[in-house]
Amino acid sequence: MKVRELAVGGAFAFTPAVHPDERGLFCASYTESAFTAAVGHPLRLGQYHNSVSRRGTVRGIHFADVPPGQAKFVTCTRGSLLDVVVDLRVGSPTFGRWDSLVLDAVTRQGIYLAEGLGHAFMALEDDTVAAYLCSTEYDPAAEHEIDPFDPEIGLPWPREITPVVSDRDREAPTLREARQAGALPDYDACLARYAALRTP
Incomplete structure (x- = not known):
């Protein structure tokens, strides 16, 4: 297992x-020892879910x-996606910074995002399946969103692909609006x- 830290801390x-x-392939997408060595603790599993997305989603x-x-x-x-992590932690030295990588069914690469970081992706193919191991169960009251097309953040969505976006994400506040509203995570609380x- 090869591990590298991205430009966003955590x-x-x-x-x-x-x-x-000749049968296909096998890989261990998650290994607790490698994960714990990188992150400092094992992943606590609260929920596992999948999304299936058409190209451009x-x-x-x-x-x-x-x-x-x-x-x-x-x-x-299955398929491929451009995965993006954004630092939304107010007070973080990398606040507002993002990093990205392509996840696909060939390399089987994975990305870990610590609490307080924002997550987004665009499906690059039809029927792309993203699998998520989440540390807590989904809580609608505690879940929030930021405009994925906020020019202040400037995420690297491929221009040749027409985006398909939910109303919820389309109507989300910008990073600046969310910060002014006090809706973003606090860096010290995350630490x-x-x-x-x-x-232990």
């Missing part, structure tokens, strides 16, 4: 060894209140959450 890319043979930017927040380990099990997770 986000990591995990690239597993893929073992193909944009989901996000989504985030949850901290505490407890919702960390995510995301992989792509306290990370410290609690590292405590």
